Amino acid sequence: xxxxxxxxxxxxxxxxxxxxxxxxxxxxxxxxxxxxxxxxxxxxxxxxxxxxxxxxxxxxxxxxxxxxxxxxxxxxxxxxxxxxxxxxxxxxxxxxxx
Amino acid sequence: xxxxxxxxxxxxxxxxxxxxxxxxxxxxxxxxxxxxxxxxxxxxxxxxxxxxxxxxxxxxxxxxxxxxxxxxxxxxxxxxxxxxxxxxxxxxxxxxxxxxxxxxxxxxxxxxxxxxxxxxxxxxxxxxxxxxxxxxxxxxxxxxxxxxxxxxxxxxxxxxxxxxxxxxxxxxxxxxxxxxxxxxxxxxxxxxxxxxxxxxxxxxxxxxxxxxxxxxxxxxxxxxxxxxxxxxxxxxxxxxxxxxxxxxxxxxxxxxxxxxxxxxxxxxxxxxxxxxxxxxxxxxxxxxxxxxxxxxxxxxxxxxxxxxxxxxxxxxxxxxxxxxxxxxxxxxxxxxxxxxxxxxxxxxxxxxxxxxxxxxxxxxxxxxxxxxxxxxxxxxxxxxxxxxxxxxxxxxxxxxxxxxxxxxxxxxxxxxxxxxxxxxxxxxxxxxxxxxxxxxxxxxxxxxxxxxxxxxxxxxxxxxxxxxxxxxxxxxxxxxxxxxxxxxxxx
Numbered sequence: 001x002x003x004x005x006x007x008x009x010x011x012x013x014x015x016x017x018x019x020x021x022x023x024x025x026x027x028x029x030x031x032x033x034x035x036x037x038x039x040x041x042x043x044x045x046x047x048x049x050x051x052x053x054x055x056x057x058x059x060x061x062x063x064x065x066x067x068x069x070x071x072x073x074x075x076x077x078x079x080x081x082x083x084x085x086x087x088x089x090x091x092x093x094x095x096x097x098x
Numbered sequence: 099x100x101x102x103x104x105x106x107x108x109x110x111x112x113x114x115x116x117x118x119x120x121x122x123x124x125x126x127x128x129x130x131x132x133x134x135x136x137x138x139x140x141x142x143x144x145x146x147x148x149x150x151x152x153x154x155x156x157x158x159x160x161x162x163x164x165x166x167x168x169x170x171x172x173x174x175x176x177x178x179x180x181x182x183x184x185x186x187x188x189x190x191x192x193x194x195x196x197x198x199x200x201x202x203x204x205x206x207x208x209x210x211x212x213x214x215x216x217x218x219x220x221x222x223x224x225x226x227x228x229x230x231x232x233x234x235x236x237x238x239x240x241x242x243x244x245x246x247x248x249x250x251x252x253x254x255x256x257x258x259x260x261x262x263x264x265x266x267x268x269x270x271x272x273x274x275x276x277x278x279x280x281x282x283x284x285x286x287x288x289x290x291x292x293x294x295x296x297x298x299x300x301x302x303x304x305x306x307x308x309x310x311x312x313x314x315x316x317x318x319x320x321x322x323x324x325x326x327x328x329x330x331x332x333x334x335x336x337x338x339x340x341x342x343x344x345x346x347x348x349x350x351x352x353x354x355x356x357x358x359x360x361x362x363x364x365x366x367x368x369x370x371x372x373x374x375x376x377x378x379x380x381x382x383x384x385x386x387x388x389x390x391x392x393x394x395x396x397x398x399x400x401x402x403x404x405x406x407x408x409x410x411x412x413x414x415x416x417x418x419x420x421x422x423x424x425x426x427x428x429x430x431x432x433x434x435x436x437x438x439x440x441x442x443x444x445x446x447x448x449x450x451x452x453x454x455x456x457x458x459x460x461x462x463x464x465x466x467x468x469x470x471x472x473x474x475x476x477x478x479x480x481x482x483x484x485x486x487x488x489x490x491x492x493x494x495x496x497x498x499x500x501x502x503x504x505x506x507x508x509x510x511x512x513x514x515x516x517x518x519x520x521x522x523x524x525x526x527x528x529x530x531x532x533x534x535x536x537x538x539x540x541x542x543x544x545x546x547x548x549x550x551x552x553x554x555x556x557x558x559x560x561x562x563x564x565x566x567x568x569x570x571x572x573x574x575x576x577x578x579x580x581x582x583x584x585x586x587x588x589x
Contacts, residue, residue: 010471015467019447021456084435
């Protein structure tokens with residue numbers, strides 16, 4: 001585990017990846033909180049986990065298959081009511097390419 | 099409505115009274131809305147109400163009863179639903195500004211099941227935003243108060259649901275539990291809260307926070323009611339691939355609803371030494387020991403046990419939680435639903451940044467950013483993979499302990515309900531509220547929080563019974579026997 005503090009530059013990069021606009025004041029508070037939290041996570045360093053199989057879900061189920069059969073969707077289009085902007089029933093978005 | 103006693107009315111008593119025509123479902127539903135109009139401005143349990151729909155449903159149940167048609171155990175029962183569970187046509191905000199005007203376009207799996215049971219839905223309850231928090235103070239809309247002391251928090255994140263049941267503003271409620279979000283508020287508010295085995299209840303239509311940890315469960319006045327409500331919502335749902343019928347020996351439903359008390363009261367209960375630590379409030383410890391004493395008196399055998407990796411659970415949990423939060427909350431982008439905030443440029447990217455920057459509260463932002471960090475290349479092995487390995491060790495601890503005991507008993511939270519504002523400054527202080535509940539979610543186990551009934555004064559305190567996977571009948575059976583011994587007036 002490398003350095004457990006986050007620099008301002010790293011935070012801005014993470015916010016960019018997360019698509020979140022942060023205010024200057026938020027950044028300051030976050031930087032302090034993040035360093036503290038990551039500092040706490042350092043306790044895991046002392047625990048030897050070599051050879052331990054990661055547990056990557058809430059269940060030990062492997063795959064959950066269903067029969068490949070025709071199904072009727074009764075709720076089609078229901079989400080259209082929730083579109084923030086629409087035109088003729090279509091979802092309206094700004095241009096994807098600038 | 100002379101004979102309407104809110105305080106001691108349970109789901110079970112409601113059903114009996116309904117069939118005996120002591121009252122109508124409509125009378126009771128109206129009674130609850132009256133209580134809400136008188137008390138909820140002070141408590142703040144609800145974010146939205148559906149009085150019209152509720153009264154219509156209550157009337158429909160009364161018609162069934164009048165016609166002598168069969169009515170199930172939950173017919174007409176007025177329930178409160180946490181606001182991250184979708185009811186078609188009702189608001190579902192998850193207490194976030196980003197979903198402030200969102201109206202659900204379909205029913206959650208649990209809601210479909212409860213509609214079949216003809217339940218009456220009173221309204222949607224307040225919570226920490228996207229279920230991130232332990233006090234309901236992270237709600238974007240309001241702070242819910244603890245009905246036992248209005249200066250204190252009800253716990254969280256299902257604080258509105260717990261407060262609604264405790265203040266007699268609903269007969270029962272649904273919450274969701276990712277790291278203690280049903281059990282901790284249940285403990286703070288003096289009600290019963292069950293977090294089922296992972297996969298026992300469908301998560302379809304639950305606004306996802308951390309998918310490998312989230313489970314929906316009941317909050318009720320008694321353990322018997324929790325068993326009834328849990329039985330109605332559990333089971334395989336094709337829309338949640340992790341949901342399942344009980345992977346347990348036969349007669350699961352019968353053992354859940356009609357526990358064999360003779361067998362149950364002689365069970366062996368493990369007491370893990372790692373849960374009775376220095377930071378544990380004396381009042382909590384003494385209360386839990388009182389409940390142990392009662393159980394001992396009716397035949398329970400207690401045995402010391404050890405869960406050696408407990409101290410790593412908090413770090414392990416939050417790394418996994420952050421990672422899953424950052425993925426799950428990526429869908430809130432202002433495009434398909436929820437609020438859309440346009441920037442000056444109003445390009446696609448502007449909308450993302452503005453909508454998410456203004457729509458998410460500070461805890462959500464903290465978790466999304468840290469989740470992005472622990473999943474990023476160069477840090478993945480050190481944080482996320484490491485946490486998944488620790489998760490395995492924690493689960494192994496429970497597997498080993500359950501070789502020798504039937505059930506594990508612990509406190510629910512390190513202290514009773516704390517003051518509003520007391521723990522908001524430092525996120526780690528708030529996180530520590532969940533140290534006794536988190537390991538259960540990591541291991542996917544069932545656990546119930548039950549009020550210490552011997553404690554008559556002061557703030558409520560709960561104890562936790564943890565079961566083996568798919569052994570809800572064990573913990574709910576033992577809990578019921580304990581309740582029948584200590585609070586017979588509830589039965």
